[in-house]
Amino acid sequence: MDEQHPLTQAVIRGRRKEIPELVKQCVDAGEDAKSILENRLVPGMAIVGERFKKNEIFVPEMLVAARAMKEAVKILEPLLVAAGVKPEFTAVIGTVEGDLHDIGKNLVAMMWKGANIDVIDLGVNVAPAKFVEAAQQHKPHLIGLSALLTTTMPSMKTTVAALKQSGSTAKVCIGGAPITQAYADEIGADGYSRDAGSAVDVALALLRGTALAA
Amino acid sequence: MNRDFYLTLAKNGQAFPVATHLTLHEQPAADLPAILLDGQRLGQVLATSARRYRNPLAVPLMDLMLEKQSLLQSLGIPAELIDTYHFTAPPADGAPAFTFTPRMTATCAALRYIAAETDLVPVGMCIGPFSLMTKLLSDPITPVFLAAGGADGEEEPEVALMETCLRLSLRVITEYVTRQIAAGARALFVCEPAANLVYFSPNQLAEDFGIFERLVIEPNRQLRELLRQHHVELIFHDCGELTDGMVSRFAKLEPVMLSLGSSRKLWEDARLVPDNIVLYGNLPSKHFYSDETYPVARVRAMAAELREKMRATGHPFILGSECDVLSVPGSEQIIQDKVNAFTAWSGAP
Numbered sequence: 001m002d003e004q005h006p007l008t009q010a011v012i013r014g015r016r017k018e019i020p021e022l023v024k025q026c027v028d029a030g031e032d033a034k035s036i037l038e039n040r041l042v043p044g045m046a047i048v049g050e051r052f053k054k055n056e057i058f059v060p061e062m063l064v065a066a067r068a069m070k071e072a073v074k075i076l077e078p079l080l081v082a083a084g085v086k087p088e089f090t091a092v093i094g095t096v097e098g099d100l101h102d103i104g105k106n107l108v109a110m111m112w113k114g115a116n117i118d119v120i121d122l123g124v125n126v127a128p129a130k131f132v133e134a135a136q137q138h139k140p141h142l143i144g145l146s147a148l149l150t151t152t153m154p155s156m157k158t159t160v161a162a163l164k165q166s167g168s169t170a171k172v173c174i175g176g177a178p179i180t181q182a183y184a185d186e187i188g189a190d191g192y193s194r195d196a197g198s199a200v201d202v203a204l205a206l207l208r209g210t211a212l213a214a
Numbered sequence: 215m216n217r218d219f220y221l222t223l224a225k226n227g228q229a230f231p232v233a234t235h236l237t238l239h240e241q242p243a244a245d246l247p248a249i250l251l252d253g254q255r256l257g258q259v260l261a262t263s264a265r266r267y268r269n270p271l272a273v274p275l276m277d278l279m280l281e282k283q284s285l286l287q288s289l290g291i292p293a294e295l296i297d298t299y300h301f302t303a304p305p306a307d308g309a310p311a312f313t314f315t316p317r318m319t320a321t322c323a324a325l326r327y328i329a330a331e332t333d334l335v336p337v338g339m340c341i342g343p344f345s346l347m348t349k350l351l352s353d354p355i356t357p358v359f360l361a362a363g364g365a366d367g368e369e370e371p372e373v374a375l376m377e378t379c380l381r382l383s384l385r386v387i388t389e390y391v392t393r394q395i396a397a398g399a400r401a402l403f404v405c406e407p408a409a410n411l412v413y414f415s416p417n418q419l420a421e422d423f424g425i426f427e428r429l430v431i432e433p434n435r436q437l438r439e440l441l442r443q444h445h446v447e448l449i450f451h452d453c454g455e456l457t458d459g460m461v462s463r464f465a466k467l468e469p470v471m472l473s474l475g476s477s478r479k480l481w482e483d484a485r486l487v488p489d490n491i492v493l494y495g496n497l498p499s500k501h502f503y504s505d506e507t508y509p510v511a512r513v514r515a516m517a518a519e520l521r522e523k524m525r526a527t528g529h530p531f532i533l534g535s536e537c538d539v540l541s542v543p544g545s546e547q548i549i550q551d552k553v554n555a556f557t558a559w560s561g562a563p
Contacts, residue, residue: 057415057417058411058412058415058416058417059355059411059412059413059415060355060356060358060359060362060412060413060414060415060418061359061415061417063353063355063356063359064356064359067356100279100297100298102352103348103354103355103412106353123298124298125297125298149540150500150503150540150542150545151540151541151542151543153503153542154542154543154544177500178500178501178503180501180504180506180507182504182506182507183504186506
């Protein structure tokens with residue numbers, strides 16, 4: 001991995017307009033799509049996540065970086081499909097029933113995609129039954145539940161219960177302004193992420209069954 | 215009514231939450247839809263909530279979806295799409311005749327009730343223009359970031375869309391505020407929670423605060439001017455995560471009260487805010503539902519610490535919640551106990 005590679009730097013700095021040309025240069029130089037994804041793009045987003053956690057950058061910078069990454073993946077997608085390359089993990093994400101806020105959920109979805117997780121976004125105001133349906137349809141490894149309001153938080157509890165009841169084995173990760181680790185423990189969620197920057201670490205720890213770094 | 219009224223409340227050691235939602239939800243759930251559409255009954259809820267906590271201000275529900283519903287309804291967006299609707303292209307930037315929703319009409323009627331039937335101060339309520347704009351776009355962060363980097367609407371269509379939505383937001387809010395003033399509002403609670411670190415990168419603001427001035431402060435300055443013309447006081451609220459520069463700029467709007475979220479240390483903010491502006495807040499009421507994180511004893515201790523530290527600054531201060539205290543199903547009593555814990559502290563220092 002070369003942190004200074006122009007494509008990696010374009011992701012880190014969120015220079016979306018430079019992405020098509022830089023991806024083309026990599027392809028023309030003989031790099032395969034999987035290598036571009038794993039050695040140029042994913043490391044770029046990992047650096048973005050680290051800088052966010054250290055308060056060196058903030059949500060807007062993280063968002064434009066994720067958009068740059070998305071632009072690159074869009075270009076690479078046909079090549080990845082042709083090569084039979086699939087993300088290792090699949091996640092379903094949504095804002096719980098009664099809650100219409102989507103900024104946090106969108107950020108987490110983008111960060112998970114940036115970590116090469118296939119993300120199915122159910123949107124906002126998602127009923128427990130819809131999460132269960134998505135779990136049965138997509139067989140995700142991970143399900144993310146978001147809520148911004150204290151008034152909609154109880155929907156998380158209902159959703160977690162519905163997922164367990166349905167036999168889903170996906171790990172459930174929750175987050176949002178009023179959420180705490182204590183609440184995650186109380187409702188039986190597998191994980192809690194305090195912000196979008198930490199969401200990748202929490203997800204990968206849950207998916208790989210490893211402990212989170214302190 | 216004038217600034218001295220609020221400064222006197224602070225001097226008297228007043229402590230009160232913004233708790234209309236909490237009070238409203240003591241009513242049978244089946245009655246709530248009817249109460250929300252009935253100005254007199256809604257007004258009675260406002261009055262009950264104010265009197266319970268010895269708050270002379272009658273404050274409507276902090277429902278920040280009303281203006282979006284009105285705006286989109288006026289533009290002909292089907293009702294079932296409104297809650298999740300986002301513009302993908304600039305709407306006509308003309309002057310739609312805004313249709314006020316029944317909830318808005320009831321809020322105005324509630325203010326009339328407060329003005330006519332009680333000795334409480336009728337306080338209007340609106341979302342801030344910037345925060346409303348963020349509800350109209352699927353991704354409001356990127357255009358703000360691009361605009362901060364110098365991109366204009368011609369160069370970046372997203373910036374043009376954001377600017378059009380901001381103009382429309384200010385217009386619908388202005389009309390709603392005008393109507394609340396006509397209904398008797400003598401102060402206005404402007405909620406601008408999206409003006410925060412999620413939407414504005416401190417890295418960009420460190421170089422230039424111009425984007426924050428242009429997108430947040432200038433539209434609110436126009437609202438402030440409207441209030442001034444009608445001798446209505448501004449109560450400015452932002453419970454988001456903020457920088458010192460943001461707080462300083464809110465103070466320049468000259469609110470009578472500045473209400474901030476629990477991420478701020480009010481005793482430090484006291485140096486950023488002139489002495490004629492009451493600082494209000496900022497106990498972590500969004501987490502009152504959790505006895506594990508915030509048991510009653512901890513809330514009581516935090517209230518005492520906050521009072522003590524604010525007293526040391528000499529800055530006018532009213533102890534309160536960080537936002538509207540929402541009634542969480544199943545946790546109503548837990549939340550109520552904590553509100554009681556800090557309001558019981560009320561009394562002259």
